[in-house]
Amino acid sequence: MTVKDPVCGMEIDPKEAFATREHMGQKFYFCSADCVGKFDIEPHRYAMATSATTGFNPKIQLEKIDLPIQGLKKDGEASMLQSRLQAFPGISQVIVNRATGTAQVSYDPGQLKVADLVKEIHAAGFHSGGAQTRIGIQDLRCASCVGFIENELRATPGVLSATVNVATQEASIEYLPQQTKLADLNTAIETWGYKTRLPASEQSQDKQQAEHAKEYRRLMAHFWFAAAISLPVMATAYSKFIPFVRDWNLATLRLAWGVTALLTLPVMFWSGIDFFSGAWAALKHRSANMNTLVALGTAAAWLYSTFAVLVPSIFPQGTSEPFYDVVAVVIALVVLGQALELRAKGRTGEAIKKLIGLQAKTARVVRDGKEMDIPVEEVLVGDVVQVRPGEKVPVDGLIFEGSSAVDESMLTGESIPASKKPGDEVIGATINKTGAFKFRAIKVGKDTALAQIVKMVQEAQNSKAPIARMADTISGYFVPVVMILSILTFVLWFDLGPQPHLVYALVTAVTVLIIACPCALGLATPMSLMVGIGKGAENGILIRSGEALQTAQAINTVVLDKTGTITKGKPELTDIVVTTSWKENDLLHLAASVERSSEHPLAEAIVEGAKTRGIALSEPSAFEAVPGYGVIATVDGRRVVLGNLKMMQREKASLGDLEQKAIVLADDGKTPMFVAVDGQAAGIVAVADTVKEDSAEAIAALKKMGIEVVMITGDNTRTANAIARKVGVERVLAEVLPEDKAKNVQLLQTDPAGKRGAGGKKVAMVGDGINDAPALVQADVGLAIGTGTDVAIEASDITLIKGSLKGVVTAIEVSRATMGNIRQNLFGAFIYNALGLPIAMGLLFPFFGILLSPLIAGAAMAFSSVTVVGNANRLRTFKPRFGSK
Numbered sequence: 001m002t003v004k005d006p007v008c009g010m011e012i013d014p015k016e017a018f019a020t021r022e023h024m025g026q027k028f029y030f031c032s033a034d035c036v037g038k039f040d041i042e043p044h045r046y047a048m049a050t051s052a053t054t055g056f057n058p059k060i061q062l063e064k065i066d067l068p069i070q071g072l073k074k075d076g077e078a079s080m081l082q083s084r085l086q087a088f089p090g091i092s093q094v095i096v097n098r099a100t101g102t103a104q105v106s107y108d109p110g111q112l113k114v115a116d117l118v119k120e121i122h123a124a125g126f127h128s129g130g131a132q133t134r135i136g137i138q139d140l141r142c143a144s145c146v147g148f149i150e151n152e153l154r155a156t157p158g159v160l161s162a163t164v165n166v167a168t169q170e171a172s173i174e175y176l177p178q179q180t181k182l183a184d185l186n187t188a189i190e191t192w193g194y195k196t197r198l199p200a201s202e203q204s205q206d207k208q209q210a211e212h213a214k215e216y217r218r219l220m221a222h223f224w225f226a227a228a229i230s231l232p233v234m235a236t237a238y239s240k241f242i243p244f245v246r247d248w249n250l251a252t253l254r255l256a257w258g259v260t261a262l263l264t265l266p267v268m269f270w271s272g273i274d275f276f277s278g279a280w281a282a283l284k285h286r287s288a289n290m291n292t293l294v295a296l297g298t299a300a301a302w303l304y305s306t307f308a309v310l311v312p313s314i315f316p317q318g319t320s321e322p323f324y325d326v327v328a329v330v331i332a333l334v335v336l337g338q339a340l341e342l343r344a345k346g347r348t349g350e351a352i353k354k355l356i357g358l359q360a361k362t363a364r365v366v367r368d369g370k371e372m373d374i375p376v377e378e379v380l381v382g383d384v385v386q387v388r389p390g391e392k393v394p395v396d397g398l399i400f401e402g403s404s405a406v407d408e409s410m411l412t413g414e415s416i417p418a419s420k421k422p423g424d425e426v427i428g429a430t431i432n433k434t435g436a437f438k439f440r441a442i443k444v445g446k447d448t449a450l451a452q453i454v455k456m457v458q459e460a461q462n463s464k465a466p467i468a469r470m471a472d473t474i475s476g477y478f479v480p481v482v483m484i485l486s487i488l489t490f491v492l493w494f495d496l497g498p499q500p501h502l503v504y505a506l507v508t509a510v511t512v513l514i515i516a517c518p519c520a521l522g523l524a525t526p527m528s529l530m531v532g533i534g535k536g537a538e539n540g541i542l543i544r545s546g547e548a549l550q551t552a553q554a555i556n557t558v559v560l561d562k563t564g565t566i567t568k569g570k571p572e573l574t575d576i577v578v579t580t581s582w583k584e585n586d587l588l589h590l591a592a593s594v595e596r597s598s599e600h601p602l603a604e605a606i607v608e609g610a611k612t613r614g615i616a617l618s619e620p621s622a623f624e625a626v627p628g629y630g631v632i633a634t635v636d637g638r639r640v641v642l643g644n645l646k647m648m649q650r651e652k653a654s655l656g657d658l659e660q661k662a663i664v665l666a667d668d669g670k671t672p673m674f675v676a677v678d679g680q681a682a683g684i685v686a687v688a689d690t691v692k693e694d695s696a697e698a699i700a701a702l703k704k705m706g707i708e709v710v711m712i713t714g715d716n717t718r719t720a721n722a723i724a725r726k727v728g729v730e731r732v733l734a735e736v737l738p739e740d741k742a743k744n745v746q747l748l749q750t751d752p753a754g755k756r757g758a759g760g761k762k763v764a765m766v767g768d769g770i771n772d773a774p775a776l777v778q779a780d781v782g783l784a785i786g787t788g789t790d791v792a793i794e795a796s797d798i799t800l801i802k803g804s805l806k807g808v809v810t811a812i813e814v815s816r817a818t819m820g821n822i823r824q825n826l827f828g829a830f831i832y833n834a835l836g837l838p839i840a841m842g843l844l845f846p847f848f849g850i851l852l853s854p855l856i857a858g859a860a861m862a863f864s865s866v867t868v869v870g871n872a873n874r875l876r877t878f879k880p881r882f883g884s885k
Helices: 033-041 043-049 075-086 114-123 143-154 182-190 205-237 250-271 273-284 290-310 324-348 350-357 449-462 466-496 501-515 518-538 546-552 562-566 584-595 601-612 645-651 658-667 695-704 717-727 738-749 770-778 790-795 806-840 854-877
Strands: 019-023 026-030 063-068 091-097 102-107 131-137 159-165 170-175 362-367 370-375 384-387 396-402 404-407 418-420 437-443 541-543 557-561 567-578 621-626 630-635 638-643 671-677 680-691 708-712 731-733 763-767 781-785 798-800
Touching (some): 019 033, 033 043, 102 114, 131 449, 143 170, 143 273, 170 182, 205 250, 205 324, 290 501, 466 501, 501 806, 518 541, 518 546, 562 717, 562 763, 584 638, 584 671, 658 671, 658 717, 708 738
Parallel strands (some): 708 731
Antiparallel strands (some): 063 102, 362 370, 404 418, 638 671
């Protein structure tokens, strides 16, 4: 941040100030002794004129804004933030109120934008949130326009942040409703010559496809018209090669050229209307974009040609031939390229279409005792919905009558149908397999699980990866640079080129304008992101942002929470060890009958294990729980004792080799419980939080990818090591308190010197519980198991819908494939422009006598964007190591 010398007005770095002075509670900075001396003589005069700290002039009309601040927990934080904002250039007054969670700011809108304030608040470690909206931008194809629209939106009062995505043709905006209206946001976009529309999330799939097809037909109609006009224009332009035209005399030929001048006017102002209207909108903002290049190039060719036909005498001999072919053919080719690009873009959104296509079209509801079929959009919360075998569940709800098996593979990836009974939740778009049931709708419309997944994917596709910001920055400077190069080319060829100078100068200048393509550069990242994030969704991976996707490809360490991530998170009966006088089922019958009166999770595991084996349980009597030891009860007239080693010692039951067998079970990560019947040791029942079936396979795959796997758990070291051995994890962080998980992740991220960066690791944290949320936030990428808590999912960057670690492998694979595709696109776009522009300027002419035709330049420019989109579509063929279902 710089400050102003109050005397001379020079911007200086506070650290490099010659001297400082305090006056009227403000601090002033000076560039030299002369300025200090003048201030010391009349301090009040300079202090009133301007504040050196803020650069604020009291005579300027101020604007006030109330910013909501999230994260203010201590009074000291409020005063710290207030001081930090007060020192920001252009601010008159700041009042931060911790109780209301707001910052009231008076500022000079000429010096400061609200977005700058929000950035400063974020830099201080807080978040300023407002309402969020998405606005569709019709026919947005110009990559260089993205930056202009973003800046226009950010300059709108009350807008906190704005990003525009050329691939999805949508703007994502965070704003303060009390400061601005949606109409103002629409106006900001429309000033750049674009029409706004509803975002994709608020349009039906049929309407989106109809609009897409309508735009494609419009572009193709413009192309065919331009192509048809190009035929006679080309015939007159290359008359020497056309049999009947080459016999025409010069007067007839000039008359034909006059006709082509008229014919190319509708090509420019109908087929090429988008270029000229876009260029005019940019000109009104004193800017230039891709449309400017095409409009300027074709208009220059038409004007030159028309003057050459009307007043040939003003041109040097041999330079009065027209270039109407450049006008017609270039516009035809560029419009064709846009049509093909639009068609290819349609394929990039296949993932969203598939997700939306899962939704049921109708629902059978019971109202006033009558069944009726209605559109799914008309289902209300509380409606009773009837679902028959083979039908889709229309919305989310709770079953209250009937039972069935429901195929939830679209949501969980689990191929085996899930059993459903009264009290169980059903999710919209899942498929009912066997029985019929009724359920009460609890989430409808935009609140259903499927709608939320679609929304999350769309938001991620609209986000920007850090790598995209570089391309956006270059695109912003690209068009002015190309225009300068075009002028330079004209001057060089006119001064130094061969005869006829003017023709060579014009052709090369126009070629430079036409061949340049900022669109390929601007599309390189968003198109690949759109396909990659969609591909992730197809495979049960919900990636929240482009930044998360980019970071995931660099992950070299994955930290896995044990409970619920590596393991199932629920104890299960694993072993029954009996003495020679007992059978397993008999012993389990007694143990489970005792435990049916207990609510302990280990007791529930034993009871569930008995039920799974089909063992009928008896009702216990004289039940007694002995804290720290175990339980005692009478079952079928026999006294049964179930507990730990201390319990057996208390009962004076001789264990024999059972004690050693219990140690072996404990070393394997299981919890052994001794069973004594009528005072005699009868055996052991062991319970454990078992490892998920595919955890070991997923961890092995991560290792093959060169990623270190670390397990973190609050369990004791013996249990943790036992689980780690089963799944192939070498590094274990055991006995970690929940509040210390984030600290352990941070230690992995830092190098031995304590600095985060090259010496540390890029860490992904995978968890499912509330206590994992801080660690998920601390990690470079947080991945939440979709079967876990809402808190963990909210804190994560990536959500794995299925509760399997295979999703971690797939997420990293999707990230690496997408980022590889983006690099290919950027490389291709850079190489195209880096080679194309010098060749268009005539670099090859001195060596080989080759000069690039504007027609070839137009074709190259048109198809460079199509190539980028086509390469992004290659991601649709991506197949992860572990299948999508």
